[in-house]
Amino acid sequence: MHEGEETSEAGRPRGHELSATGVTVAYEGVDVVHDASMTLKPGEVTVLVGPNGSGKSTLLRTLARLQRPRTATLVIDGDTDGLALSPREFSRHVALLTQGRPTPSGLTVRDVVEFGRYPHRGRWGKADPGGRAAVDRALAMTGVEDLAERGAEHLSGGQLQRVWLAGCLAQETGVLLLDEPTNHLDLRYQVELLDLIRDLADDHGIAVGAVLHDLDQAAAIADRILLLDEGRVIADGDPEDVLTPERLTGTYGIHIEVDSDPLTGRLRTRAIGRHHSRSERLSTTS
Numbered sequence: 001m002h003e004g005e006e007t008s009e010a011g012r013p014r015g016h017e018l019s020a021t022g023v024t025v026a027y028e029g030v031d032v033v034h035d036a037s038m039t040l041k042p043g044e045v046t047v048l049v050g051p052n053g054s055g056k057s058t059l060l061r062t063l064a065r066l067q068r069p070r071t072a073t074l075v076i077d078g079d080t081d082g083l084a085l086s087p088r089e090f091s092r093h094v095a096l097l098t099q100g101r102p103t104p105s106g107l108t109v110r111d112v113v114e115f116g117r118y119p120h121r122g123r124w125g126k127a128d129p130g131g132r133a134a135v136d137r138a139l140a141m142t143g144v145e146d147l148a149e150r151g152a153e154h155l156s157g158g159q160l161q162r163v164w165l166a167g168c169l170a171q172e173t174g175v176l177l178l179d180e181p182t183n184h185l186d187l188r189y190q191v192e193l194l195d196l197i198r199d200l201a202d203d204h205g206i207a208v209g210a211v212l213h214d215l216d217q218a219a220a221i222a223d224r225i226l227l228l229d230e231g232r233v234i235a236d237g238d239p240e241d242v243l244t245p246e247r248l249t250g251t252y253g254i255h256i257e258v259d260s261d262p263l264t265g266r267l268r269t270r271a272i273g274r275h276h277s278r279s280e281r282l283s284t285t286s
Contacts, residue, residue, distance in 0.1 A: 015042025016174030158189030
């Protein structure tokens with residue numbers, strides 16, 4: 001916990017609210033995100049979905065200040081200008097897990113997770129009194145504490161993704177941004193990572209913003225969903241209100257059905273391609 005940060009009743013740093021309005025981003029003079037707005041609230045998971053090239057990752061990276069907007073207002077907790085903070089100060093509020101991080105070589109898992117403590121260290125690498133405990137907590141939360149002394153280059157893709165996430169958690173921010181965190185993970189690690197994301201919001205009060213391609217995964221963990229198309233937020237609300245057959249079919253350009261899973265009660269989507277079920281094919285030829 002850094003100086004001046006409020007705490008919850010459990011003594012943990014509380015989540016921060018991150019609000020972005022009027023976000024317009026251009027590449028080579030062409031706008032790719034148009035006047036987008038979104039708010040991440042403590043204890044909630046907000047998921048950005050949409051077709052490839054819809055601006056999801058660009059918007060998320062702009063919230064993390066890795067992408068320079070043409071116009072934007074970024075506010076933390078309703079009164080702090082997020083764009084005016086120094087990089088170190090901003091990193092005490094917001095952490096980002098990006099896509100395609102390289103595999104570290106010659107470093108242990110603990111070494112990698114300790115990188116997340118950089119905003120809390122003084123200049124010239126001064127001591128970080130809470131660092132060891134924060135790293136231990138992050139290792140435990142992501143289930144990689146038994147790998148702490150193993151070389152990071154010897155990990156599987158799923159294990160390494162958890163280690164990078166542990167580094168973000170060791171950063172001890174109130175906002176966590178995740179850019180397609182389940183990419184390249186097998187089914188088990190996808191499910192476990194999604195469960196962990198939900199736990200971070202429910203048990204630790206963190207405001208989570210994530211980009212996901214899988215609509216069913218988004219429906220399973222999101223409190224709020226933003227649907228983007230061609231750089232514009234075309235829907236923002238509860239999963240049931242956003243993930244409708246009409247809206248998804250129009251956005252993705254393919255017929256998409258939506259129903260409820262009989263086991264979980266959650267929304268379930270199905271894209272209908274040219275090759276239908278065997279019974280449907282037989283019915284059309286009989």
